[in-house]
Amino acid sequence: MLFPTPAYAVLLLAVLLASWLLSSRPRAWRVMLLLAGAVFYGWFSPRLVLLLAVSAVANWAVAHGIARGHRRLLPLGVAANLAVLAWFKYYGFFVTSVADALTGLGIGLHPPLLEVVLPLGISFLTFQAISYLVEVRREITPPSSLLDVGVWLSFFPTVTAGPITRPSELLPQLPDGTRVRVPVGEGTWLLARGLAKKVVLASWLLTEVTDPVFGAPAVHSGPELLLGVYAYAALIYLDFSGYTDLARGSALLLGIRLPENFRAPYAATSVHDFWDRWHMTLSRWLRDFLFTPLAKRSRAHWWRSVAVPVLVMLLAGLWHGAAWTFVAFGAVHGVALAWERLRREHRRAAGRPRRDTVASRAVGRLVTFHVVCLGWVLFASESLQQAWVLLRGLGSGWGVSLDVPALLAPLLLAVLVAQLLPERATAWSRAAYRRSGPLLQGAALGVALLLLDALGPEGVAPFLYYRF
Amino acid sequence: MHQKRAAKHRRHRTSGRGQALLTVSLGLALGTLLNAQAMLATAESLELGRERDLAVAVMEPVADLSHVLRLDVPRRELDELLGREAEPAPSPAPAPVTTPEPVRTAGPSPSPSALRVPTGRDPLRIAVVGDSMAQVSGQSLVRLADEVGVARAELDFRFSSGLTRPDFFDWPRHLATLLERSRPPEAFVVFFGANDAQGMETPEGVARYGSPAWDRAYRARVAAVMAQLTAGGARVYWVGQPVARSRDYSERMAHLDEIYRTEATRHPGVRYVDSWPLFVDEDGHYSAYLETGDGLTLMRQADGIHLSRAGGDRLAAAVLDALRLDWRLP
Numbered sequence: 171m172l173f174p175t176p177a178y179a180v181l182l183l184a185v186l187l188a189s190w191l192l193s194s195r196p197r198a199w200r201v202m203l204l205l206a207g208a209v210f211y212g213w214f215s216p217r218l219v220l221l222l223a224v225s226a227v228a229n230w231a232v233a234h235g236i237a238r239g240h241r242r243l244l245p246l247g248v249a250a251n252l253a254v255l256a257w258f259k260y261y262g263f264f265v266t267s268v269a270d271a272l273t274g275l276g277i278g279l280h281p282p283l284l285e286v287v288l289p290l291g292i293s294f295l296t297f298q299a300i301s302y303l304v305e306v307r308r309e310i311t312p313p314s315s316l317l318d319v320g321v322w323l324s325f326f327p328t329v330t331a332g333p334i335t336r337p338s339e340l341l342p343q344l345p346d347g348t349r350v351r352v353p354v355g356e357g358t359w360l361l362a363r364g365l366a367k368k369v370v371l372a373s374w375l376l377t378e379v380t381d382p383v384f385g386a387p388a389v390h391s392g393p394e395l396l397l398g399v400y401a402y403a404a405l406i407y408l409d410f411s412g413y414t415d416l417a418r419g420s421a422l423l424l425g426i427r428l429p430e431n432f433r434a435p436y437a438a439t440s441v442h443d444f445w446d447r448w449h450m451t452l453s454r455w456l457r458d459f460l461f462t463p464l465a466k467r468s469r470a471h472w473w474r475s476v477a478v479p480v481l482v483m484l485l486a487g488l489w490h491g492a493a494w495t496f497v498a499f500g501a502v503h504g505v506a507l508a509w510e511r512l513r514r515e516h517r518r519a520a521g522r523p524r525r526d527t528v529a530s531r532a533v534g535r536l537v538t539f540h541v542v543c544l545g546w547v548l549f550a551s552e553s554l555q556q557a558w559v560l561l562r563g564l565g566s567g568w569g570v571s572l573d574v575p576a577l578l579a580p581l582l583l584a585v586l587v588a589q590l591l592p593e594r595a596t597a598w599s600r601a602a603y604r605r606s607g608p609l610l611q612g613a614a615l616g617v618a619l620l621l622l623d624a625l626g627p628e629g630v631a632p633f634l635y636y637r638f
Numbered sequence: 639m640h641q642k643r644a645a646k647h648r649r650h651r652t653s654g655r656g657q658a659l660l661t662v663s664l665g666l667a668l669g670t671l672l673n674a675q676a677m678l679a680t681a682e683s684l685e686l687g688r689e690r691d692l693a694v695a696v697m698e699p700v701a702d703l704s705h706v707l708r709l710d711v712p713r714r715e716l717d718e719l720l721g722r723e724a725e726p727a728p729s730p731a732p733a734p735v736t737t738p739e740p741v742r743t744a745g746p747s748p749s750p751s752a753l754r755v756p757t758g759r760d761p762l763r764i765a766v767v768g769d770s771m772a773q774v775s776g777q778s779l780v781r782l783a784d785e786v787g788v789a790r791a792e793l794d795f796r797f798s799s800g801l802t803r804p805d806f807f808d809w810p811r812h813l814a815t816l817l818e819r820s821r822p823p824e825a826f827v828v829f830f831g832a833n834d835a836q837g838m839e840t841p842e843g844v845a846r847y848g849s850p851a852w853d854r855a856y857r858a859r860v861a862a863v864m865a866q867l868t869a870g871g872a873r874v875y876w877v878g879q880p881v882a883r884s885r886d887y888s889e890r891m892a893h894l895d896e897i898y899r900t901e902a903t904r905h906p907g908v909r910y911v912d913s914w915p916l917f918v919d920e921d922g923h924y925s926a927y928l929e930t931g932d933g934l935t936l937m938r939q940a941d942g943i944h945l946s947r948a949g950g951d952r953l954a955a956a957v958l959d960a961l962r963l964d965w966r967l968p
Contacts, residue, residue: 176677179666186662188657262927262936270933352658358665382793385777395813423658550945608661615661616668623673624716 171213173416182420189424196345200321207324214290221289226320231301233306237313247303255296258289263492280341290292291330293489297455298323301339304459310338318344333431334451343426355604357422358611362618364415371581372409375401377627378575384550387560395563397574401545404585407435410449434589439534441506441541456482470546475511480504490549495557495615499548506541622624672713674704683806686837686844755966756788762965764791765816768829769799774945779827786958793811800830801859804837810866816868820918826867827957829877832943853897860901868907871955873911875960876902877953880917881924888924911960913948916952
């Protein structure tokens with residue numbers, strides 16, 4: 171089920187009604203949420219619910235085994251989760267890559283090419299399940315009941331594309347029968363903001379700019395391609411952060427606060443800073459479960475400063491998709507992170523502290539934004555060859571008239587400026603909305619729906635991150 | 639005093655589940671009333687069947703209530719302001735019922751010499767039209783045409799559209815606007831059908847897919863579009879649907895292809911581009927992966943219907959070959 175659809179509105183309303191009716195019965199409330207998750211996830215394909223159920227039961231059993239002292243079950247459980255991910259996501263990529271490599275060596279191979287259909291959200295499910303096992307092993311979280319594990323993994327706001335939650339931050343928020351305070355104003359504000367980002371802005375950018383540019387880069391001039399790349403940067407931010415707003419808003423209306431996922435990422439002054447602001451729940455997962463354990467394996471300078479950042483970002487790239495374009499995307503970010511780390515260490519060794527001036531921040535933002543854009547070119551292209559055509563085309567056709575929608579430049583400027591504004595600049599409007607009562611908030615939501623439906627296109631494209 | 643104010647703010651900021659339900663219910667109810675006419679139009683554009691009947695049955699009284707309360711005014715004003723006035727009524731369905739007589743069997747298409755020779759200064763004007771299937775293959779054709787140097791293709795596709803539901807998107811009316819240009823397209827690449835195996839309204843009532851009435855009506859619509867596009871001398875390259883993963887869906891598409899193929903032979907200036915053999919394996923079956931010059935390559939998207947970039951490239955190359963039969967293209 172997609173968030174910006176009438177079907178989801180009906181589901182959300184039914185869940186809020188049930189949540190209110192069952193507010194003093196925590197067990198029934200959990201069962202209701204489990205059913206809502208099954209409906210939401212099963213809407214795409216009922217078979218997906220089976221996968222979710224098997225994952226919940228298996229990880230619940232492994233966690234209990236770990237808690238009883240069978241600590242060797244942890245690597246086994248992690249491997250099993252990764253194996254499921256690998257099967258669904260990387261089988262075709264692996265087989266074709268091996269076959270191509272062998273063909274290059276003159277060895278003809280015809281491997282069985284099964285068409286494995288990628289279950290929606292499998293990457294997010296895998297990371298959540300692994301974090302559960304690790305947290306139980308580290309005794310951060312006690313092993314939970316099967317019902318709680320099921321509710322957490324199938325939680326409908328997060329099941330398809332995150333934010334990637336930890337059991338220690340979500341399970342304690344499940345109701346225990348006491349009265350739950352719900353930040354209604356904040357929740358509905360996020361819903362309206364998410365709809366505006368996705369339904370109006372992202373949809374327009376996708377159909378009017380990025381699809382034509384990335385679909386046939388060779389027929390566009392350099393300036394058009396450059397604007398197309400900037401547009402993709404805006405698009406992927408609006409699309410994914412819009413999804414996250416809708417997920418967080420929906421969860422807040424149930425009294426559950428999900429972690430932040432975006433904090434003005436294009437205001438970042440370094441690539442390291444970017445990953446502290448972009449898809450933050452993925453970044454912290456990679457840091458806690460991959461970067462830190464890997465870095466601890468050796469004290470060697472090259473390992474910690476170069477190999478680990480590059481390796482982690484290569485894996486992060488591969489996590490996004492089974493294609494060489496994603497590997498290259500990871501490589502760009504990995505190399506940039508390693509470079510920044512080496513530079514920082516070099517400055518420190520030379521006794522030269524990092525300059526923090528308005529000019530240095532501006533330069534940092536400009537450079538970082540363009541490194542990130544280079545990553546997006548690889549990320550959005552369907553092949554390395556297509557990415558190369560686009561990058562090469564950036565240098566051609568300057569001086570000819572532009573064939574882009576007139577609204578594009580103001581929109582891109584607005585997206586970028588909004589990221590540079592301090593939080594307090596818009597805090598008054600959010601605060602005023604939150605302070606108003608349900609009548610005013612409901613009326614504002616209704617009027618917002620009028621504007622969004624009128625301004626948005628017919629139909630809604632799936633969220634970009636549903637692919638992962 | 640400060641603590642009292644803070645406590646008051648906290649009370650305002652958070653509330654119970656009942657208030658969440660009340661606020662969202664109010665918002666959705668008001669949003670539904672304000673957008674009722676547009677939602678009714680969306681409901682009416684759904685595929686004919688129970689889901690559509692239910693959606694229309696729910697939305698009709700809501701739209702009436704919205705009208706009585708004059709809550710439909712803001713949306714109407716807004717649509718006018720945005721230049722999105724209500725869609726005009728669909729163009730009248732072409733006279734159906736009778737199977738079009740084979741007026742004349744299409745002879746060989748005009749030889750390249752009968753058509754103008756496209757140049758770099760005045761390239762061949764190609765319009766790629768169709769549904770979501772035209773998206774990727776159309777983008778590939780736009781690129782390939784550009785590489786040819788003497789052709790310029792434009793892509794004009796609409797998701798979920800086709801010839802069965804002019805109430806959702808009226809292709810004949812839209813194509814008329816392309817033909818009215820001062821320099822209209824000289825070649826149309828047409829790729830319909832993926833959404834067309836569904837019930838459609840005809841003057842005789844709703845025709846269910848699979849019935850003889852449906853076949854007659856659909857064939858007439860295909861014939862009408864072919865006649866419309868070729869009337870001014872443009873050439874048409876009607877792309878057939880490729881095999882799909884689902885056997886049932888493939889059978890439906892094969893049935894549509896047969897209609898396109900036979901109608902193409904009846905309309906001079908129309909070539910049928912058979913995409914089926916391009917996407918089958920050695921045994922003639924659907925295969926997501928197929929051999930290309932780069933080895934085994936994924937040709938289809940995860941839904942088993944739409945084409946991947948490589949699939950789009952393969953189809954676009956075949957369309958370009960068909961164009962070369964009529965036009966002097968390098």
